[in-house]
Amino acid sequence: MRLHHSLTIMLFKVISKGGWSVMHSNQYTLIFTSVLTIILASLLSVAAGSLNQIQKLNVEIDSKKNILSSLGFKESDDEKWTTNEILELFNSNIESYVLDKDGIKTDINIKSIDPEYDYNNMPIYINKTENGINGYAIPISGKGLWSTLYGYFAIEPDGMTAKGITFYAHKETPGLGGEVDKSWFQNNFVGKRFIDDKGNLVGIKVVKGKADVDSDYEVDGISGATITSKGLETFLVDDLRKYEPFFKKIRNANS
Incomplete structure (x- = not known):
């Protein structure tokens, strides 16, 4: 997460120094693409972690339900x-x-x-x-x-x-x-x-x-x-x- 914050700041500095025309430069394109990639990767990582936790909880609940059922509940x-x-x-x-x-x-x-x-x-x-x-x-x-x-x-x-x-x-x-x-x-x-x-x-x-x-x-x-x-x-x-x-x-x- 720190990396995409740093890249975002770098992007802002580049635009501030070069004006809006820099947005059409290769430097801008490279930094913008890097920032977007890091942000999306971070979001996907968080989503995957959350999904994994949900799946583990579902397995635990189903297991406990079956234990109860086998015992007559x-x-x-x-x-x-x-x-x-x-x-x-x-x-x-x-x-x-x-x-x-x-x-x-x-x-x-x-x-x-x-x-x-x-x-x-x-x-x-x-x-x-x-x-x-x-x-x-x-x-x-x-x-x-x-x-x-x-x-x-x-x-x-x-x-x-x-x-x-x-x-x-x-x-x-x-x-x-x-x-x-x-x-x-x-x-x-x-x-x-x-x-x-x-x-x-x-x-x-x-x-x-x-x-x-x-x-x-x-x-x-x-x-x-x-x-x-x-x-x-x-x-x-x-x-x-x-x-x-x-x-x-x-x-x-x-x-």
């Missing part, structure tokens, strides 16, 4: 949450911190890690109420057919039962793999178990067609989206495995 179809309502709900109901690979709480800033690539430090979101813990949410991500899917998986206080699942970013085919972000599919996960009776992590199978109504470990698949369904099944159990040291402690404490 639902907005009505008639009245969507405002940005302030999402922040208020999140800040008053969710506690978040980072776990190490052994499931122990750390002092690492949760905003400083990328769970997709950092396998030793894992964010966790805890829904706390006056009566205790109401659920946990963890980030999940992995390959579908055409893209990487990003979402959150919520877990009941027992550390073995699904509370909810959401997906907020993917490029799967609409009407096929893209159905992963529809309520009919996500609701299938609620109440399903990913730990068997022997305490082993088995995940939740996304079966082709209809799941066995008596199965605690299966959900209906998406017609025509076998690869997306199997991809989800695979990366879900992989992500749960990273958090297993933490949830195993939860289950042992509850037994």
